[in-house]
Amino acid sequence: MKKPNNIFLLLIGILALTFSNCREVEDPIDPTPDPTIIEPGPPVIIPTEALTAIEASSQRTGDPSEGEHYLLNGDFVDSGIPLDIFLSTFTNPEYDLDRTGLNEGIDHRFNAFYSEYAVKVVSPNCFQCHSSELNGELIIGLGSTDADFTFDQSTANNITDILVTSAYGTNTPEYKSYEAFSKALKVTAPNIVTETVGSNPADKIAALLAAHRDPVSLEWSDEPMLNVPTEVIPTDVPPWWNLKKKNSMFYTSVGRGDFARISMASSVLTLKDTIKAREIDNKFADVIAYINSLEPPPYPNPIDMNLAKEGEDLFITHCSGCHGTYGENESYPNLMVDLDLVQTDSLLIYANFGFSEFTDWYNNSWFGQEPNAARLERYRAYIAPPLDGVWATAPYLHNGSVPDIRSLLDSESRPAIWKKIGIPRIYNYENLGWSYETESVKFNRHSYDTNLPGYSNSGHTFGDQLNESERNAVIEYLKTI
Ligand code: HEC
Ligand code: HEC
Numbered sequence: 326m327k328k329p330n331n332i333f334l335l336l337i338g339i340l341a342l343t344f345s346n347c348r349e350v351e352d353p354i355d356p357t358p359d360p361t362i363i364e365p366g367p368p369v370i371i372p373t374e375a376l377t378a379i380e381a382s383s384q385r386t387g388d389p390s391e392g393e394h395y396l397l398n399g400d401f402v403d404s405g406i407p408l409d410i411f412l413s414t415f416t417n418p419e420y421d422l423d424r425t426g427l428n429e430g431i432d433h434r435f436n437a438f439y440s441e442y443a444v445k446v447v448s449p450n451c452f453q454c455h456s457s458e459l460n461g462e463l464i465i466g467l468g469s470t471d472a473d474f475t476f477d478q479s480t481a482n483n484i485t486d487i488l489v490t491s492a493y494g495t496n497t498p499e500y501k502s503y504e505a506f507s508k509a510l511k512v513t514a515p516n517i518v519t520e521t522v523g524s525n526p527a528d529k530i531a532a533l534l535a536a537h538r539d540p541v542s543l544e545w546s547d548e549p550m551l552n553v554p555t556e557v558i559p560t561d562v563p564p565w566w567n568l569k570k571k572n573s574m575f576y577t578s579v580g581r582g583d584f585a586r587i588s589m590a591s592s593v594l595t596l597k598d599t600i601k602a603r604e605i606d607n608k609f610a611d612v613i614a615y616i617n618s619l620e621p622p623p624y625p626n627p628i629d630m631n632l633a634k635e636g637e638d639l640f641i642t643h644c645s646g647c648h649g650t651y652g653e654n655e656s657y658p659n660l661m662v663d664l665d666l667v668q669t670d671s672l673l674i675y676a677n678f679g680f681s682e683f684t685d686w687y688n689n690s691w692f693g694q695e696p697n698a699a700r701l702e703r704y705r706a707y708i709a710p711p712l713d714g715v716w717a718t719a720p721y722l723h724n725g726s727v728p729d730i731r732s733l734l735d736s737e738s739r740p741a742i743w744k745k746i747g748i749p750r751i752y753n754y755e756n757l758g759w760s761y762e763t764e765s766v767k768f769n770r771h772s773y774d775t776n777l778p779g780y781s782n783s784g785h786t787f788g789d790q791l792n793e794s795e796r797n798a799v800i801e802y803l804k805t806i
Contacts, residue, residue: 393615418433471523580678583699684703736783
């Protein structure tokens with residue numbers, strides 16, 4: 326663990342010392358502080374120059390149920406594997422979400438639809454990454470923690486190529502319905518391999534695909550036109566239910582302007598032209614309305630409400646300045662926090678959406694055009710996210726480097742190399758996160774090694790000032806929000 330070393334923490338330390346000295350003088354009867362007594366204390370001073378408020382941009386309105394239907398059945402990724410071939414290799418859906426018609430019995434992470442050549446095809450949907458099982462239930466909008474990008478999917482792609490061409494030949498509607506999908510996989514698959522199951526390369530997929538598209542016509546080019554950096558800097562997947570509070574999208578708050586326009590980026594996988602882009606863009610106002618209708622799952626076990634109340638007071642003095650307040654007096658300040666203050670892994674800020682050739686491409690592209698323009702703005706900061714339903718969203722930090730909230734709030738105790746345990750994986754409802762074991766060296770693709778570039782668990786030491794009882798109280802409170 327890299328220890329933070331900045332004036333701000335020193336300041337808090339001095340403040341804390343001064344105040345505890347004051348208390349001792351006022352109350353000479355009990356000079357030794359009782360560790361079980363919880364005192365919220367004065368508000369933690371945060372240097373305001375390290376915080377920048379993000380302004381809201383106007384958003385379209387939409388119909389949530391239309392949006393849900395489109396997400397579960399639509400052809401926003403409008404090229405894919407012929408249905409017959411898909412069913413011969415992928416027969417056991419994990420969940421089918423009671424879909425009917427073509428999608429009956431299809432795994433929830435894929436949509437089946439008729440291609441423009443009237444062929445039944447299947448392509449991946451948003452639930453590849455934006456749904457996850459917790460407590461034996463599929464939770465829509467919870468980021469996936471087990472999507473596996475640790476192997477190069479080129480081999481699977483080559484096998485599917487052979488299956489499609491040998492079943493149908495190349496000059497056929499089936500092949501034409503599949504071609505764009507296959508081409509997109511060829512340029513992405515070798516370049517998005519992550520170190521750990523659950524680490525997500527979606528941002529890099531977007532940059533790689535942009536490199537093969539003319540920004541204005543969106544037409545495909547076999548040759549890349551941008552020099553996308555080779556490193557794969559992964560992220561966790563944020564929960565969808567927080568989007569409605571946010572004035573920007575993504576961990577680095579790079580996504581500005583119309584959220585529907587930004588969110589349709591997955592379509593760039595197979596998009597044919599701006600006519601199709603416009604059609605999808607119109608439907609995505611409904612998709613955002615659906616995403617904004619989602620609520621976090623309630624904590625499933627009993628909560629000690631007295632302890633939680635003490636935790637709330639501590640949260641207000643130590644955390645609300647960045648994360649806002651919850652419950653009856655809800656507020657969310659939408660703050661970006663300077664990297665020098667938060668000190669979490671810095672590499673995401675410069676990779677993927679932070680790489681200027683890509684943001685220039687985006688801002689000058691079809692996506693940046695009015696009406697409903699979107700844009701990308703780069704800052705050296707991370708957003709302090711809303712913490713609604715945070716008990717359920719482990720692992721923590723933008724790169725998912727910290728397995729549970731207990732260790733997030735006590736930086737010394739964060740494991741350097743760790744692996745989730747149990748099949749199915751075991752959620753720890755007391756530490757709020759994944760049950761894990763530590764390793765001395767990275768054992769396999771399930772191990773999370775925080776020594777790797779982009780995977781560091783440094784920074785966000787704001788919980789270190791809490792003592793054990795205070796930390797317990799804050800954790801109890803976080804179960805309620
Ligand atoms: C391959 C995985 C993957 C797929 C597929 C995917 N996403 Fe995401 N999504 C991510 C990741 C990872 C992030 C966070 C990236 C970041 O913040 O840097 C994200 C972020 C988002 C956000 C912003 C959330 C926030 O709080 O800032 C929205 C909204 C979103 N995705 C919508 C969608 C929609 C709609 C689809 C389907 C059309 C989709 N995503 C498909 C992985 C994926
Ligand atoms: C100075 C602003 C600031 C303060 C104070 C602060 N945080 Fe944070 N918090 C952040 C930022 C910024 C992030 C995102 C960092 C990243 O992902 O790299 C974050 C992330 C988190 C996360 C992880 C969320 C996720 O889904 O990964 C949790 C949980 C959290 N903070 C809880 C707390 C608690 C509890 C306190 C009080 C003890 C606190 N924070 C104090 C700025 C702050």
